Amino acid sequence: MYLWMAKGRVKVFEGRCKSCGLCVAACPMKVLRISERINDKGYRPAEQFKEGCIACKMCAVTCPDVAIEVFRIDEV
Amino acid sequence: MKEVRIFERPRSMADVTTHYCPGCTHGIAHRLVAEVIDELGIQETTVGVAPVGCAVFIYNYIDTDMYEAAHGRGPAVATACKRIRPDLTVFTYQGDGDLASIGLAEVAHAANRGENITVIFINNAIYGMTGGQMAPTTLLGQKATTCPLGREAKVNGYPMRVAEMLATLAAPGYIARVSVAKPKFILEAKKAVRKAFETQIAGKGFSLVEILSTCPTNWGMLPVEATDWLVEKMIPFYPLGEFKVPE
Amino acid sequence: MGEKVLMKGNEALAEAAIQAGCRYFFGYPITPQNEIPEYMSRRLPEVGGVYLQAESEVASINMVFGGAGTGERVMTSSSSPGISLMSEGISYIAGAELPCVIMNIVRGGPGLGGILPAQSDYFQATRGGGHGDYRLLVLAPSTLQEAVDLTMEAFDLAEIYRNPVMILGDGFMGQMMEAVEFKPAPERKLPDKRDRAVGYRARRGKRALVKSLYLDPAALEAHNMKLKAKYDLMADRETRHESYLVDDAEYVVAAYGTTARIARSAVRLLRDEGIAAGMVRPITVFPFPYAPFQNLGSQVKEVLAVEMSCGQMIDDVRIGVAGKVPVSFFGRVGGVAPTVDEIAEAVRRLRKS
Ligand SMILES: Cc1ncc(C[n+]2csc(CCOP(=O)(O)OP(=O)(O)O)c2C)c(N)n1
Ligand code: SF4
Ligand code: SF4
Ligand code: SF4
Ligand SMILES: [Mg+2]
Numbered sequence: 001m002y003l004w005m006a007k008g009r010v011k012v013f014e015g016r017c018k019s020c021g022l023c024v025a026a027c028p029m030k031v032l033r034i035s036e037r038i039n040d041k042g043y044r045p046a047e048q049f050k051e052g053c054i055a056c057k058m059c060a061v062t063c064p065d066v067a068i069e070v071f072r073i074d075e076v
Numbered sequence: 077m078k079e080v081r082i083f084e085r086p087r088s089m090a091d092v093t094t095h096y097c098p099g100c101t102h103g104i105a106h107r108l109v110a111e112v113i114d115e116l117g118i119q120e121t122t123v124g125v126a127p128v129g130c131a132v133f134i135y136n137y138i139d140t141d142m143y144e145a146a147h148g149r150g151p152a153v154a155t156a157c158k159r160i161r162p163d164l165t166v167f168t169y170q171g172d173g174d175l176a177s178i179g180l181a182e183v184a185h186a187a188n189r190g191e192n193i194t195v196i197f198i199n200n201a202i203y204g205m206t207g208g209q210m211a212p213t214t215l216l217g218q219k220a221t222t223c224p225l226g227r228e229a230k231v232n233g234y235p236m237r238v239a240e241m242l243a244t245l246a247a248p249g250y251i252a253r254v255s256v257a258k259p260k261f262i263l264e265a266k267k268a269v270r271k272a273f274e275t276q277i278a279g280k281g282f283s284l285v286e287i288l289s290t291c292p293t294n295w296g297m298l299p300v301e302a303t304d305w306l307v308e309k310m311i312p313f314y315p316l317g318e319f320k321v322p323e
Numbered sequence: 324m325g326e327k328v329l330m331k332g333n334e335a336l337a338e339a340a341i342q343a344g345c346r347y348f349f350g351y352p353i354t355p356q357n358e359i360p361e362y363m364s365r366r367l368p369e370v371g372g373v374y375l376q377a378e379s380e381v382a383s384i385n386m387v388f389g390g391a392g393t394g395e396r397v398m399t400s401s402s403s404p405g406i407s408l409m410s411e412g413i414s415y416i417a418g419a420e421l422p423c424v425i426m427n428i429v430r431g432g433p434g435l436g437g438i439l440p441a442q443s444d445y446f447q448a449t450r451g452g453g454h455g456d457y458r459l460l461v462l463a464p465s466t467l468q469e470a471v472d473l474t475m476e477a478f479d480l481a482e483i484y485r486n487p488v489m490i491l492g493d494g495f496m497g498q499m500m501e502a503v504e505f506k507p508a509p510e511r512k513l514p515d516k517r518d519r520a521v522g523y524r525a526r527r528g529k530r531a532l533v534k535s536l537y538l539d540p541a542a543l544e545a546h547n548m549k550l551k552a553k554y555d556l557m558a559d560r561e562t563r564h565e566s567y568l569v570d571d572a573e574y575v576v577a578a579y580g581t582t583a584r585i586a587r588s589a590v591r592l593l594r595d596e597g598i599a600a601g602m603v604r605p606i607t608v609f610p611f612p613y614a615p616f617q618n619l620g621s622q623v624k625e626v627l628a629v630e631m632s633c634g635q636m637i638d639d640v641r642i643g644v645a646g647k648v649p650v651s652f653f654g655r656v657g658g659v660a661p662t663v664d665e666i667a668e669a670v671r672r673l674r675k676s
Contacts, residue, residue: 008082020099020292020299026259043098058259060083064103065094070083120525125389126534135532141521143392144534145385146415152382153389159373160347160393161522182385185378 007073008055010048016067017045023059023068032059086110088119090139099299101289102130104256105198105265106137109169112270113140116277122165123157125150129171130204130291138169148179151186154193165276167194172213173203176238180212183242183284190247190281194272197238197284200291201310208294212236215313220294235313239286243319249281251320255288255311257303264316271321280322288314327502332467333358335503336426336490337366339474340398342505345424346372347397349386351379351405354438355494356428359400380405384412384425391421392533394520396478400426402494403444404435406452413487414453417550418535420519422481424474425459426490428497431658439658440494442580445635448491449609456547458554460484460561461609463491463579467501469606475508480561482513484553491608493631495581495660557610564612565604568594572601573622574670577640578629579605582661586629589666600670608636616643625673626650629666631659 010032017039023046024032035047046059046067053070060068085091089110096102113119122140126132128147135142141164145153150168158166175183175197183195202220203209210220210227213235217226227235239253250272254265265287272283288310290302297305330338337359340348348363360376367374377383383399390397401409406427416423427448431441448461460480464470470492477488517523521531537543568590569575578586583604593600599622603615616626625648628637634652641650653669655661 009079016093018098022099022299022303025300025303041093055082057083061259061262062104064096064099064101064107066085066089066103066107068083069081069085071079072082074078074080076078121522123521132536135534139530141524141531142533143389143521144419144532144536145388146411149381149385149388149412152377152385153392155375155382156347156349156386156389156397157393157521159375160390160395160397164522181378182382185382 005054008053009071009073010053010059011069011071012046012048013067014039014045015041016065017043018065019043019045020064021046022062022064026058026062028056028058029054086114088113088139090137092136094137095133096130097293099290099292099302100130101256102198104262105196105287105289106134108262108266108269109167109196110138111266112273115270116273118165121163122167125154125166125168127168127170127174129174131169131171131198132205134169148174148177149182150174150179151182151191151193151195155186155191158191158193162192165273167196167273169196170198171204172197172199172201172211176212176236187242187248187282187284188245190249192276192279192281194276195284196269197286198289199238199286199314200289201235202291202294204291204294215309237314239284239319242284247281248284248320249322250275250283252318253286253288253314253316255306255316257288257290257306261316268318275322278322325504327504329500329502331358332470332492332499332501333428333497334362335467335471336474336492337362339471339505340424341366341370343396343475343478343508345396345398345478346370347390347395348372348374348399349377349383349390349397350399350401351377351383353402353405355430355440355497356400356402356426358497359426380408381412384409384416387423388412388416388419388421391416391423392521394516398424398426400428402428402430403432406444406447410453413459414455414457415535416487417457417459418455419533420485421487421533422485423487424477424481424490425487426492429491429493431656437658438494440581440631440660441656441658442493442582442631443633443635443656445608445630445632448489449611457550458609460486460488460557461491461607462488463606463608464496465580465583465604467496467499468503470496471503471505475506479508479511479513482516483511484557486553491580493581561607562610562612563606564615565606566615567602567604569601569603569615570620571599571622573599573624574601574673575619575623575626576600576602576629576666576670577616577626577636578602579608579636582629582631585661585663586666588663589670592663592667593670598670598674605636611639611643613639613643616640617645619644619647623648627670627673628652629661629669630654631661632656
């Protein structure tokens with residue numbers, strides 16, 4: 001599956017996340033969710049909970065708090 | 077295997093947590109402005125003008141020289157700054173109360189004079205900062221704390237389409253309406269913001285990007301619901317697109 | 324230099340501003356000061372400046388805010404109703420500690436009032452007008468030459484104190500013709516305009532933030548106290564007045580601006596009649612010269628405040644006199660100036676009562 005697509009992963013800066021869920025809704029691969037943890041501002045940060053990220057950046061583009069960085073994983 | 081970072085915080089966006097409510101799309105609009113400033117390499121020579129409204133603290137988030145203007149007066153402040161220092165890139169960032177209500181004269185005349193400035197106009201159909209009162213852009217039937225039964229045309233007139241109105245003027249160079257409700261709209265919004273700044277840099281006169289934005293808190297919705305509402309209710313009344321492009 | 328030219332008041336004020344280095348003017352037409360923007364629209368392009376007619380006084384003053392933020396010398400001019408509209412912006416300028424000059428060629432009010440000269444905006448000029456704990460440095464010239472001299476200084480004062488300076492004139496001054504000489508202001512050490520201005524980030528290595536918002540009460544209190552210290556310093560250093568024949572005066576007239584010019588003739592007339600009259604003339608009305616009233620000699624029997632208002636500056640005169648002698652009032656309003664005879668008669672009446 002998705003062999004033609006890039007492989008990626010995201011890093012959520014948990015302290016910046018406000019648990020709004022916009023990234024979860026934006027992810028076409030459904031690899032994001034709101035976690036059970038609570039950050040120091042009292043929000044449950046988003047997390048990537050499974051493989052399958054295609055590095056499409058939709059989550060980061062839609063995050064109002066710039067809490068997400070996206071990495072593309074290149075096979076070398 | 078090699079990891080390449082393909083999305084990170086723009087340099088011009090200060091590394092701080094914003095005061096915005098969860099899911100408020102003001103933050104997305106800020107980031108687009110910061111990305112464009114970075115891409116054009118103009119951080120050192122850009123001056124922003126903050127509004128009175130939820131975005132007043134944009135001066136803490138966009139890392140450029142900044143003014144904080146009186147409610148609605150941003151375009152007047154920007155006008156003088158740009159007239160005196162044409163070498164700088166000057167933008168205002170204004171809400172719909174700030175721009176379309178109390179500051180309508182300032183923005184209309186700056187546009188009409190063709191002031192070579194860029195206006196980023198956040199239309200969230202509500203007064204966010206003061207707690208959800210009706211704005212000139214509030215939709216018919218939409219509830220606000222000062223129209224609890226919903227806006228009625230008989231009493232409050234119709235929602236105002238600012239982009240179209242200003243596009244009737246001769247002088248403006250670039251006028252567009254975009255949205256930051258969903259990723260595909262955000263990518264379009266970014267292009268418009270960039271075009272607006274490029275219009276200014278090319279000396280082609282007044283540019284304005286109206287950005288349809290959410291206010292989950294005062295709309296009484298969850299953030300994702302608010303983006304859906306924007307798409308279903310706002311976009312049909314406020315069509316997206318370019319209303320004026322530089323020749 | 325050293326050459327006298329015959330000019331109309333408003334034009335002399337405008338030329339003085341240009342000679343003081345002002346290159347940017349933002350304004351909106353209103354009688355009786357229209358010659359200022361008209362002159363500026365002609366002259367500023369000649370000297371590489373910008374004249375811009377704003378859509379309102381609200382816009383003009385906010386353009387002044389934006390212009391002052393660049394560190395350049397900017398000004399506006401208006402008359403009473405226009406100054407009312409500017410009040411919000413003036414408060415923001417004071418709050419953001421921006422230098423600028425505002426010329427106010429006062430006309431009668433309230434409301435649309437009339438277009439003839441008045442001094443009925445003394446409270447507005449000296450007590451704020453806008454909101455918040457702020458003060459303007461208010462210069463109240465009495466002759467055209469003094470108006471020119473004070474304008475030449477006003478821009479320096481604005482920069483030194485980072486505060487708006489108001490030239491408080493009236494329609495007589497604006498419309499009269501008089502020979503004036505443009506002399507450079509006394510040299511003062513001025514702060515570097517780039518210190519806090521926008522547009523110098525690369526040079527300064529730090530961004531500029533022009534603002535008046537302090538949401539944290541401790542920060543706002545500190546800001547308010549800093550402003551207060553500045554106003555106190557102005558009071559210490561910039562308070563100006565003229566005492567005219569006061570040393571042996573039994574009756575002291577207090578008057579400023581055009582009224583003082585008329586009162587001076589009245590004092591001379593009274594002296595000719597053998598009445599020991601004198602005059603204290605505030606040149607700055609904020610800071611107000613309380614000292615000459617505090618220090619009036621024991622021979623003084625009464626002070627008469629004369630104004631083209633129903634009695635506004637008299638409040639400051641009373642603060643200065645502090646109850647030592649009676650303070651009474653004579654005024655004409657509505658665009659009517661008191662005559663020399665009327666003022667002299669008002670003083671004569673004091674002697675009889
Ligand atoms: C002269 C003046 N009037 C009223 C206010 C109060 N006020 C602050 S923000 C605001 C409305 C802001 O709404 P909008 O511009 O839509 O911005 P938003 O918060 O929705 O982003 C008002 C009325 C003010 N600060 N100044
Ligand atoms: S980059 Fe794309 S696929 Fe990966 S988590 Fe974000 S939205 Fe999902
Ligand atoms: S969009 Fe950003 S703030 Fe919202 S849940 Fe995702 S990471 Fe958190
Ligand atoms: S009140 Fe509305 S506009 Fe203001 S920060 Fe909250 S969600 Fe955003
Ligand atoms: Mg709003």
